[in-house]
Amino acid sequence: MVAGRYVLLDQIGVGGMGSVWRARDQRTGCLVAVKVLGQHSSALLARFVREQAIRVRHPHVVAPHGWAAEDDLVVLAMELVPGGSVADLLREHGPLDPGTVALLVEQLLTGLTAVHGAGLVHRDVKPANLLLEATGHEPPHLRLGDFGVAAPVADRRFTTVPGAIGTDGYMAPEQARGALPEPTQDLYAVGRVALELMTGLPPARQREVPSHPLRPLVERLLVPDPEQRLATAEAALRLLARLSVPAADPPPVPDRLGPAPRGRRTTGAGRVADVDWAGWGAVVALTGVVVGCLCVLLGWPP
Template identity: 85%
Template structure:
């Protein structure tokens, strides 16, 4: 975990985002619930404090993702001030599929099929945009707080996403992704391809129906989803099912029972009240100008990074 500069509650970053409470941590820093001062809406904000050039490049890469889809959480914008850089996105309050599995264990076939359908639908949009996610796993499958109404999955965390077959995003012999969910060729450092995400979907599917993480998974059990999982977990990428759309068509042909999903509660609760601070409108305007100036400096640095992109 990179070191993150201390951030105080109710701090205003770049004259726009009012940080309310910390709701998590990620590979690049802390995650906060914030209020967008321009729109009045609550958002989730990743805060990158002290950072290396590689981390900043990863941050810039994530903010460049612009996929609008009901089952994708894409960044809405970013800003910078002093030594802080923030990335804003929609606030998703129901936790993740990892939370669901930890609390409820294996899911029924209907619920697992519903989650996989939503995931594959989101991935189809990501791949159509020319991107490979490269880190599909339960912790990155966020859930809306739907209560008893059934799960609504959102694919998030595009910090290691890359354009299809772009060798600039590959480091050999290193591998980019999460152990256990990476396709064999991805673990060997192959260029990004959509079929790598589909292999990860197979690992996720097996976890949904067995409750076991990849390190504990063995053979594919007899199960209504087995025909799909077998096609996703083919080791040879040339023989693996080729597209998320094809996987969706196969999934929808399977005779799955009706879903009996566990509830998905609001895990964040009410937003804290924003503490009032002194100062005039002119002071806020001045803070905004400072934020713009800082952002310009960060953008200039990022342009230099983009000329020799580092993962």
């Protein structure tokens, strides 16, 4: 039991921020994904505060919906998406048919429309962050996830660390040079993802855009000059709708997690109080976490 609310059932992933677990929310009875932070450096806690603040509700976005903390344990809860990621699909099936590429790109652009409409730039659009519902032999359903480096549009507070923020190969040229966050940077990444779906090749091995029904869109997304690139996700969707694309013939998307194991409710010393009614020790710990994160975000001390 974590924070008196989430029963961790099995580990389903690991990343730079820590581990990801399938868990049961004791308040709702629903299965959720819970990200458990690793070592709590100030930068990691700042990223946590940033991610837990994201509140975009959209069918093609999966954003955090709750968090909890006790002493040095900090967790972030979000919807459970059991079909793996687009990276899994590419690894197992290679290049996808044009109709499936168009379907996935359309869903990604639709999700980004909501993200950008909320005044945010994702900054890390890549196949591993494009989660899939377990739709079986039905058409795939994409969910944009991992908002750990997302930032408000053109917000200088999130570009103060040395170096570029994002993933090599998917970053727009200006993003790699440390430019302020802008939606067109996400659109460049969509172009890289689309080219990877078309060819099966990661950005390091991509060359020119091959002959393909989506070529006019991908070329407009990969323009190096952000002033000449498609300006909005809506504009990209309008161009996509004008292209002649065959019907999708997607590979199946299985449930990669399988049945949830039975959780065992801990009691006594093994049980941690919910942060909503934790004791003074938890309050002090949480206060230290929040104050430390705010100091990092605000750049204090200078």
